[in-house]
Amino acid sequence: xxxxxxxxxxxxxxxxxxxxxxxxxxxxxxxxxxxxxxxxxxxxxxxxxxxxxxxxxxxxxxxxxxxxxxxxxxxxxxxxxxxxxxxxxxxxxxxxxxxxxxxxxxxxxxxxxxxxxxxxxxxxxxxxxxxxxxxxxxxxxxxxxxxxxxxxxxxxxxxxxxxxxxxxxxxxxxxxxxxxxxxxxxxxxxxxxxxxxxxxxxxxxxxxxxxxxxxxxxxxxxxxxxxxxxxxxxxxxxxxxxxxxxxxxxxxxx
Numbered sequence: 001x002x003x004x005x006x007x008x009x010x011x012x013x014x015x016x017x018x019x020x021x022x023x024x025x026x027x028x029x030x031x032x033x034x035x036x037x038x039x040x041x042x043x044x045x046x047x048x049x050x051x052x053x054x055x056x057x058x059x060x061x062x063x064x065x066x067x068x069x070x071x072x073x074x075x076x077x078x079x080x081x082x083x084x085x086x087x088x089x090x091x092x093x094x095x096x097x098x099x100x101x102x103x104x105x106x107x108x109x110x111x112x113x114x115x116x117x118x119x120x121x122x123x124x125x126x127x128x129x130x131x132x133x134x135x136x137x138x139x140x141x142x143x144x145x146x147x148x149x150x151x152x153x154x155x156x157x158x159x160x161x162x163x164x165x166x167x168x169x170x171x172x173x174x175x176x177x178x179x180x181x182x183x184x185x186x187x188x189x190x191x192x193x194x195x196x197x198x199x200x201x202x203x204x205x206x207x208x209x210x211x212x213x214x215x216x217x218x219x220x221x222x223x224x225x226x227x228x229x230x231x232x233x234x235x236x237x238x239x240x241x242x243x244x245x246x247x248x249x250x251x252x253x254x
Contacts, residue, residue: 012038016047028055046076053085062092080110087119091126099123114145114152121155133159150176 001018004011019034032055038048053068066089073082084106090099103120106113117140124133137156140148157172 010041012042012045012048015041016045016051019048019051023051023055023058026058028059031055044075046072046079046082049075050082050085053089057085057089057092060092062089065089066093078109080106080113080116083109084113084116084119087116087123091119091122094126096123096126100127112143114140114143114148116140117143118148118151118155121152121159125155125159128162130159130162 001014001021004014005018008014015034015038019031019038022028022031022034032052035048035051035055038045042048049068049072053065053072056062056065056068066086069082069085069089073079073086076082083102087099087102087106090096090102099119100123103116103123106116107120110116117136121133121136121140124130124136134156137152137159141152141156153172153176157169157176160166160169160172
């Protein structure tokens with residue numbers, strides 16, 4: 001990218017490409033600088049705004065991320081990634097009905113877009129539409145698309161738990177933990193570069209409910225405290241906690 005920019009200082013795609021590379025390296029200041037430089041050259045470049053939105057999302061600046069994703073979608077309304085990214089950040093903002101609407105728009109553009117089904121399932125989960133969550137998450141899982149495979153299993157497992165089907169919930173958690181790294185890494189620059197669960201508050205509430213129902217308060221408290229204290233492995237510990245506690249529920253039912 002550096003060489004391309006040296007040869008053509010107004011080569012927008014090179015700035016966007018280098019911005020993506022910086023973003024993947026978590027060098028967000030340089031990524032933002034490159035995306036903004038691309039916008040100076042081409043003010044309506046949708047990929048530049050999407051890149052900025054991804055950086056803002058990763059920095060948990062969800063209002064600004066939504067603003068950038070919305071601009072990207074306005075400039076390229078039939079781009080399923082941009083519309084689906086709107087759905088993802090609307091979930092993070094707690095605007096679940098709007099997230100569902102954006103997810104449905106994305107799926108009308110491309111019914112085979114696995115990330116679209118994941119975001120659709122996520123919005124449905126927050127709206128307590130658990131059977132629909134299972135359906136959408138299953139559709140994403142069937143498409144077998146990288147990181148979405150893992151997220152689909154988590155969403156489906158959570159929905160199974162919420163309707164009281166603990167055996168299926170445990171099966172989904174087990175399937176998630178057995179995934180190989182190569183199965184869940186997202187090689188494309190985007191919102192879910194790292195396998196991260198976006199539904200933090202919801203999962204903590206579910207975890208608290210499982211702790212209570214399982215009656216294993218000491219272990220549950222220990223795992224929950226570890227989750228809260230160690231941000232580096234928060235996702236892994238959360239899955240382990242849910243897996244253990246779902247197993248306790250199944251054993252209690254036997």
